[in-house]
Amino acid sequence: MVHQxxxxxxxxxxxxNVSSRYVANLAGQPEVTVVACADADPARARALAATHQVPQVRSVDELLTGPGVDLVLNLTPPRAHADLTLRALDHGRHVYTEKPLATSLADARCIVETAQARSLRVGAAPDTFLGAGARACAKLIAAGRIGVPVSVNATMMNAGxxxxxPEPEFLYQEGAGPLFDIGPYYLAVLTALMGPVARVGALGATPRAERTVLTGPRAGVTFEVGTFTHVTSVLEFASGALGTLVTSFDVAATRAPHLEIHGTEGTIVAAQANSWGGPVLVKGKGDADxxxxxxxxxxxxxxxxxxxxDLARSILTDRPAAATAARGFHILEILTAISTSxxxxxxxxxxxxTLTAP
Structure with missing residues (x-):
């Protein structure tokens, strides 16, 4: 579908929490114009509109069904992603959703198939693989600077x-935790650089059954943890390369590299995969350091x-997008397999x- x-x-x-960052970043991008916002809590929508001069504040139903919106940016909690994305598609909207695409593979497949049936496009975060850091890594690999990639080590470890x-509870429930919250960033970059994943193995732990809010007006409130807060996984890529991915909300401090890619003739050391930039370092064959x-x-x-x-450009010019629902589906497949393991x-x-991108 090409827009005129x-x-x-x-x-x-x-x-x-994240909506303000999105809207600020989209300001001045000629391919997109933020025309309306909505939230189950109308006060939040009014605050966002006032801060960023969003022209209209609508109810959720009005945003999904009313005129004047081509694409819905779905920034709701993960458990609501599938239902609201499908409702937007049913009303003829393209969708770009925060990660994950859905919290179940059945819902994610339904999203992809619905978009295809309606000739609509769905994009899914993360988009860090489009940033300067990951693109530099891809160029180094393509140029043969490290030979044939054979392994990768990735770590995302912090204290939570x-x-x-100010409202972290949802990040500690099933379908979130460090694996589903931050893991998608790393898997988006790893699969962009190393190709699809064929199988996984993993162990998980939950050292603390309760957590405490540490910032904002609710500081001091305790809540129960409903998912693993430390997951160590092994990845086997379809290429035969192997990898490790550690995601944790239980580490007070670390000096482990965020991302290393090892080849037959060298190594790339990159920044954390939930950022868009560097530093990126390389040591190839014959390099002293x-x-x-x-x-x-x-x-x-x-x-x-x-x-x-990028999705908006693809809609306007009828070309393939990069952060597609198919990519998001494969990331969810990997996350689900890690969780199962x-x-x-x-x-x-x-x-x-076996999915293709809508």
């Missing part, structure tokens, strides 16, 4: 989002929402994906 206008009109659904998030090819974070590295902008004491679990 020069910009895609975006309605923001979900005006919580209750340190900075690592050299920096991308410096530390800069404003030109990329931004949260660049996947949505962790719940079955490390039993290796296959990953199969």
């Amino acid at each position: 206008r020069e910009t895609v009109r975006v309605g923001v659904l979900g005006c919580g 989002p209750e340190r900075f998030h 690592f050299t920096e090819v991308v410096a530390g974070p800069t404003a030109a590295d990329g931004f949260m929402g660049m996947g949505l902008v 962790a719940h079955t004491n490390g039993r290796f679990t296959p990953v199969h994906s």
Whole structure:
């Protein structure tokens, strides 16, 4: 479906913690215009509109069914992603959703098939693989700087989002936790660089049954944990390369590299995969030491929402998008397989994906 206008009109659904960052980043991007916002809590929508000069505040139903919106930016909690994405598709809207695409493979497949049936497009975060850091890694691999990639080590370890998030409870429930909350960023980059994953094995742990909110007006409130907060997984890529991925909300401090890619002739050391930039260092065959090819974070590295902008360009020009629902589906397949393995004491679990991108 090609739009005849020069910009895609975006309605923001979900005006919580991350919405302000999205709207600020989209301002000035000619391919998109944020025209409306909505939230189950109207006060949140009004606050977002006032802060960022969003022209209209609508109810959720009005945003999904009313005129003047081409694409819904779904920033609701993960458990609501599938239902609201499907409702938007049913009303002829394209959708770009925060990760994950859905919380079950059945719902994710329904999204992809519905979009295909209606000739609509669905994009899914994360989009960090489009940033300067991951693109530099891809170029180094393509140029043969490290030979044939044979392994990758990735770590995302911190003390948990209750340190900075005023309402972190949902991040500690099934379908979230460090694996489903931050794991998608790493898997988006790893699969972009190493190709699809064929099977996984994993172990998980929950050292603390309760957590405490540490910031904002609810500081001091305790809540129960409903998912693994530390997951160590092994990945076997379809290429035969192997990898490890550790995601944890239980680590007070670490000096482990965020991302290393090892080849037959060298190694790439990259920044954390939930960022868009560097630093990126490489040591190839014959090199005396690592050299920096991308410096530390800069404003030109990329931004949260660049996947949505790319999706809008694809709608306007009828070309393939990068952060597609099919990519999001494969990431969810990997996450689900890791979770299954962790719940079955490390039993290796296959990953199969045959979907194409809408």
